[in-house]
Amino acid sequence: MAHQVLYRKYRPRSFEEVVGQERVVRAVTNAIKMGKVAHAYLFSGPRGVGKTTVARLIAKSLNCEGTTKPCNLCAFCVEFNSGSSFNLIEIDAASNRGIDEVRELREHVRVTPARGSYKIYVIDEAHQLTEAAFNALLKTLEEPPQHAVFILATTELEKIPQTIVSRTQQFDFRRPTIDEITGRLIRLASSEQLSLERDAAHLIAFAGEGSMRDAESVLGKIAAIAEKTINQKMVEDALGVPPRSALRDMFEAIVKKDSAHALSLVEELHSAGHDIHFIFRFLTMYFRNALLLKSSSALLPFVQAELLPQEIEFIQNALPEMSMQDIQKKNSILLAASRQMSFAPVPQLPLELAVVELCQ
Ligand SMILES: Nc1ncnc2c1ncn2[C@@H]1O[C@H](COP(=O)(O)OP(=O)(O)O)[C@@H](O)[C@H]1O
Ligand SMILES: [Mg+2]
Ligand SMILES: [Zn+2]
Numbered sequence: 001m002a003h004q005v006l007y008r009k010y011r012p013r014s015f016e017e018v019v020g021q022e023r024v025v026r027a028v029t030n031a032i033k034m035g036k037v038a039h040a041y042l043f044s045g046p047r048g049v050g051k052t053t054v055a056r057l058i059a060k061s062l063n064c065e066g067t068t069k070p071c072n073l074c075a076f077c078v079e080f081n082s083g084s085s086f087n088l089i090e091i092d093a094a095s096n097r098g099i100d101e102v103r104e105l106r107e108h109v110r111v112t113p114a115r116g117s118y119k120i121y122v123i124d125e126a127h128q129l130t131e132a133a134f135n136a137l138l139k140t141l142e143e144p145p146q147h148a149v150f151i152l153a154t155t156e157l158e159k160i161p162q163t164i165v166s167r168t169q170q171f172d173f174r175r176p177t178i179d180e181i182t183g184r185l186i187r188l189a190s191s192e193q194l195s196l197e198r199d200a201a202h203l204i205a206f207a208g209e210g211s212m213r214d215a216e217s218v219l220g221k222i223a224a225i226a227e228k229t230i231n232q233k234m235v236e237d238a239l240g241v242p243p244r245s246a247l248r249d250m251f252e253a254i255v256k257k258d259s260a261h262a263l264s265l266v267e268e269l270h271s272a273g274h275d276i277h278f279i280f281r282f283l284t285m286y287f288r289n290a291l292l293l294k295s296s297s298a299l300l301p302f303v304q305a306e307l308l309p310q311e312i313e314f315i316q317n318a319l320p321e322m323s324m325q326d327i328q329k330k331n332s333i334l335l336a337a338s339r340q341m342s343f344a345p346v347p348q349l350p351l352e353l354a355v356v357e358l359c360q
Helices: 022-033 049-061 075-081 099-110 131-142 176-189 196-207 212-226 232-239 244-255 261-273 274-293 299-305 307-319 324-343 349-358
Strands: 040-044 088-090 118-124 148-154 169-172
Touching: 022 049, 022 169, 022 196, 022 244, 022 274, 040 049, 049 075, 049 088, 049 118, 049 148, 049 261, 099 118, 099 131, 099 349, 148 169, 176 324, 196 232, 196 274, 244 261, 244 274, 244 307, 244 349, 261 274, 274 299, 274 324, 274 349, 299 307, 307 349, 324 349
Parallel strands: 040 148, 040 169, 088 118, 118 148
Antiparallel strands: none
16 A cells, blocks of 8 residues: 555545535535635634645635536646645644734735635634734734635634634534444545455544544554455454454443453453553443433434444343433443543553442
8 A cells, every 4th residue: 555644645625525524514615606705714623523624625616717616627626636735825823823923924815816816824723823813813804805715723612712703604523423434434445445344444433533534544554554355353453452242241241230240351351451441432332322222212323323233233132121220320430430540540440440330
């Protein structure tokens, strides 16, 4: 496989490839179609979920000469896709935090673009700007020239001053579901001539903790050493995580209130070097979804967005053995234990205590 990192190589080139951000994509593509793009956007959300990607797609669309935007065929799109993106100015606020940078930016903004119709300024990690820089930026946002579009991206929305927020159109980017990430990973693997089995992709997605970028980067590492097929066992080995069957065993031992067996599984997995945090996240995912399944069958689609069919099956089989109150209590126990995880002197202790309590 080529050495270029997957997530760079496959950054979406059209809005259709963006996964899990339907609301933002619909609003933005409509605005582009109607020629009513806002002069300032604020994109917030966790890292690796598509903020920069959508910002670049807007930049490309606004200067695209084709009819469907972006067309990926016109001279501008071709140049943009090859990496020399004129009219797109990306500023990392983490290293350009100050008033001087913003002043410079304000000078730059006034000049009309030499080619194309729009200059797009993407300010990443915008919450890092200093107060003075925000004030200077505010003046520009109050009277932006026709050709300028600002896109501020941040992982910490609450640190952006209200005066800035109110001058922008704000969009929250959500974490794609495990199922959405799984689907994209399988498509990317197939572009690399690799067959990625569904349960393997699902595990990579889970390991990415909701970040598409992290999931893609894990896939890239495994793809680099894989031959033709990537199966679940290969992913488990590469990530050093316990086999899914052991996690199922632990879930079922807890349902049966077999604390001796559940505890011995914790000890085995921990002494084999598996990450306690990972085991914990898996258990929580199982019992949280048990709660949804027990409540109403109408919630099934949300469960399917997170779990494999065989997991839904064994959870459903266990439901008659637990009352609603039981499941509720188990989730509270897991939640309380998760708060103790980072402070525990012995890393496996919170999990052990939780397991004993879960079996009562
Ligand atoms: N919603 C998404 N749909 C498809 N790919 C995504 C999505 N979010 C992230 N990616 C992948 O992760 C990479 C990094 O995403 P990026 O847009 O830079 O994330 P952010 O700016 O939110 O941190 C992209 O190049 C792309 O491959
Ligand atoms: Mg980004
Ligand atoms: Zn084009």
